[in-house]
Amino acid sequence: xxxxxxxxxxxxxxxxxxxxxxxxxxxxxxxxxxxxxxxxxxxxxxxxxxxxxxxxxxxxxxxxxxxxxxxxxxxxxxxxxxxxxxxxxxxxxxxxxxxxxxxxxxxxxxxxxxxxxxxxxxxxxxxxxxxxxxxxxxxxxxxxxxxxxxxxxxxxxxxxxxxxxxxxxxxxxxxxxxxxxxxxxxxxxxxxxxxxxxxxxxxxxxxxxxxxxxxxxxxxxxxxxxxxxxxxxx
Amino acid sequence: xxxxxxxxxxxxxxxxxxxxxxxxxxxxxxxxxxxxxxxxxxxxxxxxxxxxxxxxxxxxxxxxxxxxxxxxxxxxxxxxxxxxxxxxxxxxxxxxxxxxxxxxxxxxxxxxxxxxxxxxxxxxxxxxxxxxxxxxxxxxxxxxxxxxxxxxxxxxxxxxxxxxxxxxxxxxxxxxxxxxxxxxxxxxxxxxxxxxxxxxxxxxxxxxxxxxxxxxxxxxxxxxxxxxxxxxxxxxxxxxxxxxxxxxxxxxxxxx
Numbered sequence: 001x002x003x004x005x006x007x008x009x010x011x012x013x014x015x016x017x018x019x020x021x022x023x024x025x026x027x028x029x030x031x032x033x034x035x036x037x038x039x040x041x042x043x044x045x046x047x048x049x050x051x052x053x054x055x056x057x058x059x060x061x062x063x064x065x066x067x068x069x070x071x072x073x074x075x076x077x078x079x080x081x082x083x084x085x086x087x088x089x090x091x092x093x094x095x096x097x098x099x100x101x102x103x104x105x106x107x108x109x110x111x112x113x114x115x116x117x118x119x120x121x122x123x124x125x126x127x128x129x130x131x132x133x134x135x136x137x138x139x140x141x142x143x144x145x146x147x148x149x150x151x152x153x154x155x156x157x158x159x160x161x162x163x164x165x166x167x168x169x170x171x172x173x174x175x176x177x178x179x180x181x182x183x184x185x186x187x188x189x190x191x192x193x194x195x196x197x198x199x200x201x202x203x204x205x206x207x208x209x210x211x212x213x214x215x216x217x218x219x220x221x222x223x224x225x226x227x228x229x230x231x232x233x234x
Numbered sequence: 235x236x237x238x239x240x241x242x243x244x245x246x247x248x249x250x251x252x253x254x255x256x257x258x259x260x261x262x263x264x265x266x267x268x269x270x271x272x273x274x275x276x277x278x279x280x281x282x283x284x285x286x287x288x289x290x291x292x293x294x295x296x297x298x299x300x301x302x303x304x305x306x307x308x309x310x311x312x313x314x315x316x317x318x319x320x321x322x323x324x325x326x327x328x329x330x331x332x333x334x335x336x337x338x339x340x341x342x343x344x345x346x347x348x349x350x351x352x353x354x355x356x357x358x359x360x361x362x363x364x365x366x367x368x369x370x371x372x373x374x375x376x377x378x379x380x381x382x383x384x385x386x387x388x389x390x391x392x393x394x395x396x397x398x399x400x401x402x403x404x405x406x407x408x409x410x411x412x413x414x415x416x417x418x419x420x421x422x423x424x425x426x427x428x429x430x431x432x433x434x435x436x437x438x439x440x441x442x443x444x445x446x447x448x449x450x451x452x453x454x455x456x457x458x459x460x461x462x463x464x465x466x467x468x469x470x471x472x473x474x475x476x477x478x479x480x481x482x483x484x485x486x487x488x489x490x
Contacts, residue, residue: 005351031298038291049280080254087443102463152412168467175474211431
């Protein structure tokens with residue numbers, strides 16, 4: 001389990017370095033229990049129920065589908081898996097509360113909820129778009145590096161105009177989105193596509209969808225920040 | 235709110251979160267593939283359990299993992315902890331306006347260890363490492379790959395923590411990282427480019443991400459002069475950028 005080393009490091013620091021008892025020990029232990037149990041049920045069932053359907057579908061589309069269907073499927077898959085990503089849910093709501101606390105948005109329940117929902121939809125839309133573009137890239141066999149360079153240039157450009165309140169969240173969103181649910185389904189689509197098209201190398205063309213899916217949210221969340229807060233400096 | 239109310243609202247929330255996936259898979263199955271889903275009843279029970287597990291997990295993240303990250307950051311940056319038992323030093327720290335970045339040594343060590351240990355145990359990375367070893371028939375060793383990525387995450391998170399303490403703009407660091415990465419890409423063997431770029435996203439798991447984010451937000455709230463909204467985010471960005479650099483470095487060496 002990937003939780004175990006976290007517990008070891010934290011317990012070591014709390015007891016040996018800080019040398020104080022854990023604050024709220026009961027709540028922490030109960031929380032760890034919830035995390036382990038929830039993650040266990042969630043991953044187990046994800047692997048036995050959802051992933052086989054998704055992977056089989058990705059493979060079938062890759063084998064015989066018409067290109068427009070595959071592109072549309074890529075977009076829908078990217079969008080829907082990102083909305084479900086738990087880390088994004090937790091961090092988006094944290095960002096909403098912080099923004100309200102700092103007075104960057106109106107501090108009412110509905111305005112925070114709108115900000116959070118807007119953030120999650122922005123990220124999900126941009127992941128969907130990235131997968132769709134990535135699918136076109138695999139179909140056409142264009143080199144990945146063009147898209148990476150283009151993406152980085154857009155990020156740098158958008159950073160000039162973005163207010164500083166959004167930059168941190170935007171840069172983080174790239175790493176947050178590609179997680180437990182998105183990665184296996186999207187990788188299956190990419191490798192399945194590259195394997196079934198003649199003249200494509202799965203190593204060279206199959207990977208790279210995740211790379212695009214971690215780039216494009218940065219650009220779009222920067223854009224979302226400009227929309228919500230206004231252009232920096234104004 | 236008691237824990238059951240929280241759990242209840244989380245469950246209805248996750249049902250909505252998972253609904254798009256169900257709709258997408260159902261729609262494409264019905265319209266484009268036009269075959270019945272095998273073992274439908276079994277799959278539906280599985281989906282119910284996915285929603286339940288996800289709901290419990292999110293409550294655990296919000297009620298436990300996030301507070302732990304914030305508490306560790308606060309405890310490690312408390313003036314009484316920084317001064318040790320030295321009361322003269324405590325007074326000097328309380329009176330000085332500018333705090334030396336070197337004083338947060340234990341925070342850097344904590345950030346490094348959390349980044350390293352969690353990445354080494356990351357299941358997604360283990361899977362990718364074995365796949366890479368098999369594809370290259372052993373030219374890339376699985377352990378070498380895992381250690382190089384874990385070192386990358388550890389170095390990234392540590393540098394990110396240092397940035398929060400200093401209060402420098404995030405994009406200076408990240409853009410410099412991009413430039414370095416692009417230059418490196420020009421010299422890297424063509425086969426590893428997509429895998430290396432993907433690895434940045436894979437390394438940070440669902441548990442590590444909230445913990446590291448909470449660490450950053452906690453730090454930015456307790457280090458004097460920092461704003462959690464502006465300085466608190468960014469650690470994840472460091473943790474995804476650095477493995478791409480270290481992984482390319484190590485693979486380049488091993489392949490050649």
